[in-house]
Amino acid sequence: MTELHLWLRHEARTxxxxxxxxxxxxxxxxxxxxxxxxxxxxxxxxxxxxxxxxGCGVAPAGxxxxxxxxxxxxxxxxxxxxxxxxxxxxxxxxxxxxxxxxAETLLRRFAAGGGALLDLEYLVDDDGRRLAAFGFWxxxxxxxxxxxxxxxxxxxxxxxxxxxxxxxxxxRVDGDEDFTALVVGALGRSGRGARVAFQVAGIDPTCWxxxxxxxxxxxxxxxxxxxxxxxxxxxxxxPFLREEDLDDPARRLRTLCDVTCDVGSPLNVLxxxxxxxxxxxxxxxxxxxxxxxxIAIDNLPSLLPRESSxxxxxxxxxxxxxxxxxxxxxxxxxxxxxxxxxxxxxEGESGND
Ligand SMILES: NC(=O)c1ccc[n+]([C@@H]2O[C@H](COP(=O)([O-])OP(=O)(O)OC[C@H]3O[C@@H](n4cnc5c(N)ncnc54)[C@H](O)[C@@H]3O)[C@@H](O)[C@H]2O)c1
Numbered sequence: 131m132t133e134l135h136l137w138l139r140h141e142a143r144t145x146x147x148x149x150x151x152x153x154x155x156x157x158x159x160x161x162x163x164x165x166x167x168x169x170x171x172x173x174x175x176x177x178x179x180x181x182x183x184x185g186c187g188v189a190p191a192g193x194x195x196x197x198x199x200x201x202x203x204x205x206x207x208x209x210x211x212x213x214x215x216x217x218x219x220x221x222x223x224x225x226x227x228x229x230x231x232x233a234e235t236l237l238r239r240f241a242a243g244g245g246a247l248l249d250l251e252y253l254v255d256d257d258g259r260r261l262a263a264f265g266f267w268x269x270x271x272x273x274x275x276x277x278x279x280x281x282x283x284x285x286x287x288x289x290x291x292x293x294x295x296x297x298x299x300x301x302r303v304d305g306d307e308d309f310t311a312l313v314v315g316a317l318g319r320s321g322r323g324a325r326v327a328f329q330v331a332g333i334d335p336t337c338w339x340x341x342x343x344x345x346x347x348x349x350x351x352x353x354x355x356x357x358x359x360x361x362x363x364x365x366x367x368x369p370f371l372r373e374e375d376l377d378d379p380a381r382r383l384r385t386l387c388d389v390t391c392d393v394g395s396p397l398n399v400l401x402x403x404x405x406x407x408x409x410x411x412x413x414x415x416x417x418x419x420x421x422x423x424x425i426a427i428d429n430l431p432s433l434l435p436r437e438s439s440x441x442x443x444x445x446x447x448x449x450x451x452x453x454x455x456x457x458x459x460x461x462x463x464x465x466x467x468x469x470x471x472x473x474x475x476x477e478g479e480s481g482n483d
Contacts, residue, residue: 133163134165134453135165135166137166137201138151138166138181139192139194140171140174141171141173141206141207142207142208144173145290145429146173146206146432147174147290147432147435148206148431148432148438148442149171149206149435150204150222151204151443151446151450152443153183154184155446156181156186157184159447159450160184161185164450166184166185166186166187167189167197168189169190169194170188172191175290194218195213202219203218203221203222204220204221204222207222208225209222214239216243217245219245220245220248222250224247224251226247226249227251227252227465227472229473237466237475238475240470240477246466248466252465254458261446261458262445262449263319264431264441265320265323265360268320268360268389268431269319269320269322269324269325269327269360269389271323272323272387272425272427273327273328273331273387274296274330275288275387275412275427275430276356276357276387277333278299278300279385279423279425280385286409286410286411287412290432290434290435296434297330301330302331302332306332308333310335310353310355310382311333311356312337312357312358313325313328313335313357314342314343314351314358314359314360314399315338315359315361316339317337317339318361320389321337321358321360324358324360333356346368351371352380352382353380353382353383354383355382356384356387357385358389359387359388359399361399363392363397366396370400372401376416377417383422384423385422385425386423386425387424388403388424388425391427402416403416403426406428407426409427412425
């Protein structure tokens with residue numbers, strides 16, 4: 131029996147329909163003795179009634195600010211700008227440990243309130259592998275959008291939908307021409323998702339991972355019609371594409387989807403564009419003749435909120451009952467303290483260790 135009180139918050143971002151915990155997994159936690167409070171949320175893909183039926187308490191949207199001090203607040207994306215002091219422990223993607231804009235402000239809010247950020251990106255096993263991630267669906271959507279664009283069937287703006295609808299549009303129909311596709315980072319979560327989406331579209335992609343890019347064959351890369359980049363770069367490598375490759379008259383490549391979206395980072399393997407695309411304008415033309423279209427959307431899994439939430443939740447729910455016993459959560463907390471030190475943020479005496 132665990133004494134954990136989890137508080138699932140409403141997401142401040144109005145386009146965010148995902149949740150880190152779906153009702154069926156909420157039920158498992160309640161049955162394991164966790165106290166679970168779920169905030170009402172108009173956009174969450176799962177209705178509040180399903181959480182209620184699973185034995186969760188219900189609270190108004192945004193009421194986590196006055197939750198009991200020992201409650202652990204669970205969410206996905208950024209917190210609202212208020213309150214200035216954060217006394218709770220929060221589980222979410224903080225994007226605050228790589229000197230991102232706003233990182234220091236967020237960490238200072240935790241330090242001022244005595245709370246802590248347990249960043250989901252840093253929830254890892256003993257070997258440093260992520261325990262809960264959205265990568266599969268990012269890759270699935272990246273490849274799906276690339277196929278639709280290549281076949282002239284991508285309509286903007288993009289809106290969240292169901293996998294059934296997406297797959298219906300993805301399937302090959304009479305008159306669709308064959309084309310070649312390349313997935314780089316093919317052995318990872320996103321790469322696997324990309325490969326599955328290509329299969330649904332009737333395309334058998336070339337798959338490259340570390341071994342195939344060590345001695346990069348750019349002409350071979352440029353000989354594919356469509357490329358999906360799904361690598362997780364951890365140390366700098368020569369870029370997969372440079373400006374001069376885009377001007378190569380022998381280029382067959384017409385559609386490029388960058389799932390990785392490391393634009394601006396020293397680790398970027400595709401330094402051929404300077405800003406991401408988005409749901410309103412998913413595609414940017416990088417070259418006119420021959421055409422080269424770019425898709426670089428950094429919130430792809432939100433387009434399939436049900437599937438991506440269910441997948442993520444099924445991994446996270448295994449970790450939550452272990453919350454009080456250190457292990458991955460202890461490492462998350464250590465990483466938070468380290469990030470505070472790196473940014474010169476002094477934590478108060480009342481830290482929730
Ligand atoms: N656009 C989005 O919405 C979105 C969502 C989730 C994740 N992502 C990003 O997608 C990327 C992949 O995430 P993941 O969860 O699949 O990671 P992962 O660790 O599961 O897989 C990454 C793969 O890339 C390979 N790789 C690393 N360097 C390589 C290189 N130089 N050449 C070839 N292969 C290489 C690795 O061997 C691994 O197989 C990350 O950068 C992540 O931040 C984007």
